[in-house]
Amino acid sequence: MTASSASLALVGVIAIILLVAGTTEARVRSSAEWQGRRIYQVMTDRFSCTDNANAPNCNVNEYCGGSYQGLVNQLDYIAGMGFNAIWISPIVQNYQGGYHGYWATNWFAVNPNFGSEQDLINFVDACHSRDIWVMLDIVVNHAGPVGTDYSQVYPFNQSEHYHSMCQVSQYDCFTEEVYTCRLADLPDLNQTVPFVREQLTKALLWALNTFQFDGLRADTVMYIDQGYWSQLWNAIGQPYIAGEVWSSFSCNLAYAQYGVPATINYPLYYTVRNVFQSNGNMQQLGTAWRQQATLPHPQWELNFVDNQDNDRFLQATSSIPCYKSALAYIFFTDGVPTVYYGTEQYFQGTVSDNTNRQALWPSNYAQTDMYNFLKKVNGAYSSLNVTNYPVEERWQDESFYCLIRGPMMLCTTNTDSQSQTRTIPNLPFAGLGTVCDYFSGGYCQNGQATMTITINAGDSPILIMKQQ
Ligand SMILES: *[C@@H]1O[C@H](CO)[C@@H](O)[C@H](O)[C@H]1NC(C)=O
Ligand SMILES: *[C@@H]1O[C@H](CO)[C@@H](O)[C@H](O)[C@H]1NC(C)=O
Numbered sequence: 483m484t485a486s487s488a489s490l491a492l493v494g495v496i497a498i499i500l501l502v503a504g505t506t507e508a509r510v511r512s513s514a515e516w517q518g519r520r521i522y523q524v525m526t527d528r529f530s531c532t533d534n535a536n537a538p539n540c541n542v543n544e545y546c547g548g549s550y551q552g553l554v555n556q557l558d559y560i561a562g563m564g565f566n567a568i569w570i571s572p573i574v575q576n577y578q579g580g581y582h583g584y585w586a587t588n589w590f591a592v593n594p595n596f597g598s599e600q601d602l603i604n605f606v607d608a609c610h611s612r613d614i615w616v617m618l619d620i621v622v623n624h625a626g627p628v629g630t631d632y633s634q635v636y637p638f639n640q641s642e643h644y645h646s647m648c649q650v651s652q653y654d655c656f657t658e659e660v661y662t663c664r665l666a667d668l669p670d671l672n673q674t675v676p677f678v679r680e681q682l683t684k685a686l687l688w689a690l691n692t693f694q695f696d697g698l699r700a701d702t703v704m705y706i707d708q709g710y711w712s713q714l715w716n717a718i719g720q721p722y723i724a725g726e727v728w729s730s731f732s733c734n735l736a737y738a739q740y741g742v743p744a745t746i747n748y749p750l751y752y753t754v755r756n757v758f759q760s761n762g763n764m765q766q767l768g769t770a771w772r773q774q775a776t777l778p779h780p781q782w783e784l785n786f787v788d789n790q791d792n793d794r795f796l797q798a799t800s801s802i803p804c805y806k807s808a809l810a811y812i813f814f815t816d817g818v819p820t821v822y823y824g825t826e827q828y829f830q831g832t833v834s835d836n837t838n839r840q841a842l843w844p845s846n847y848a849q850t851d852m853y854n855f856l857k858k859v860n861g862a863y864s865s866l867n868v869t870n871y872p873v874e875e876r877w878q879d880e881s882f883y884c885l886i887r888g889p890m891m892l893c894t895t896n897t898d899s900q901s902q903t904r905t906i907p908n909l910p911f912a913g914l915g916t917v918c919d920y921f922s923g924g925y926c927q928n929g930q931a932t933m934t935i936t937i938n939a940g941d942s943p944i945l946i947m948k949q950q
């Protein structure tokens with residue numbers, strides 16, 4: 483062997499090592515590693531087109547043209563608000579019209595409407611180069627609406643791959659009906675069949691390895707029993723998975739104990755909507771928080787105020803102070819804060835006509851007051867290292883609520899037409915000098931262990947901390 487052929491051989495060996503490393507190592511992150519992440523949720527089809535200047539008007543019931551390249555083009559917009567994770571729509575090929583991604587027909591191919599495999603790799607790379615993590619949304623409960631023509635589905639093309647036909651009528655967890663019948667007539671995969679189980683794992687490993695996702699959101703989790711989820715979680719490297727359990731708290735508890743590390747925090751969602759959208763008693767926040775504390779890992783829950791399946795917050799109220807208060811609350815209480823695209827543009831659509839999924843491009847990605855508010859919330863969250871500190875309640879009554887997290891106190895009201903004043907003990911501000919409201923720069927006073935706090939009408943939320 484000559485020197486040059488030896489070095490050629492060495493180059494070859496290195497290339498093979500790189501190839502193997504590149505194709506077999508998933509980079510999924512654990513639940514603990516997701517602490518400190520703030521997620522911006524997009525519907526891939528609705529966030530940004532490759533060429534927004536020439537984008538069509540969006541008919542919300544059909545594909546509108548959003549793409550991975552469009553996401554790359556608008557990463558500054560997301561990063562500019564301070565988010566460091568993005569949850570995108572399910573990536574796999576879908577049944578005709580499946581712009582939302584929840585109608586899989588091929589678990590091993592990307593949905594060409596959003597771009598090519600290479601476009602998706604490029605998007606995830608662009609995110610990682612900015613320390614933004616990407617969350618993969620998965621559906622393993624059902625296929626797209628093919629009726630009984632399973633030949634349209636890959637690789638689950640036999641009737642034996644599905645449960646026998648029936649329809650879900652009662653949406654409650656732990657029932658045979660929910661486990662085996664069809665949700666909205668979507669063919670229900672039978673995960674007891676070894677082929678189905680093996681291929682689903684294989685498909686997820688393919689997606690995680692090929693595109694290097696950091697964590698997962700799992701659809702329709704309570705439609706499959708907990709045992710399936712815990713084996714899947716182990717088989718794919720024990721990543722962070724936030725599972726959709728949309729029922730009562732006891733269901734979230736059971737799945738968080740024995741199925742997935744975390745759930746989509748619907749119990750908190752209902753409480754936050756009730757309190758800040760409908761002026762419900764604010765003591766419900768404390769009740770929900772104490773209930774959440776009974777989960778194995780309350781701080782891993784995926785907190786949200788809006789998502790793709792519900793009316794937007796502003797549908798039922800026009801109060802921006804209440805909206806901001808709800809958002810600030812889901813950031814600073816236990817959980818991983820998640821904001822649905824369009825929040826920053828005051829979107830107010832409904833589920834009934836699908837306008838809760840409208841296209842973002844007509845907004846021109848304007849840096850609104852809400853955009854700047856979210857930037858401030860993300861900024862405080864990260865610079866104060868809030869995940870290093872436990873959440874502690876400091877005040878709760880019908881219309882005033884304060885929590886402490888380390889060096890800061892968040893106070894909110896659910897009335898924006900009245901000024902509210904409370905005298906609050908046990909504060910961490912003695913000896914700090916002047917403390918102020920971080921959002922407005924106002925409300926300054928000398929920091930003390932007991933302080934009288936006023937929120938003027940329309941100024942909720944306030945975040946008290948040492949003057950910067
Ligand atoms: C089902 O898929 C397998 C392999 O994926 C293929 O060999 C078979 O022909 C398909 N059957 C039908 C009915 O499409
Ligand atoms: C699911 O698959 C298992 C294993 O093949 C089978 O015993 C069971 O009857 C199937 N369940 C339904 C509801 O089809």
Ligand SMILES: *[C@@H]1O[C@H](CO)[C@@H](O)[C@H](O)[C@H]1NC(C)=O
Pocket residue numbers: 865866867889
């Ligand atoms: C937050 O953590 C960083 C890095 O560990 C540190 O430099 C900074 O001082 C911390 N900030 C606060 C307010 O504790």
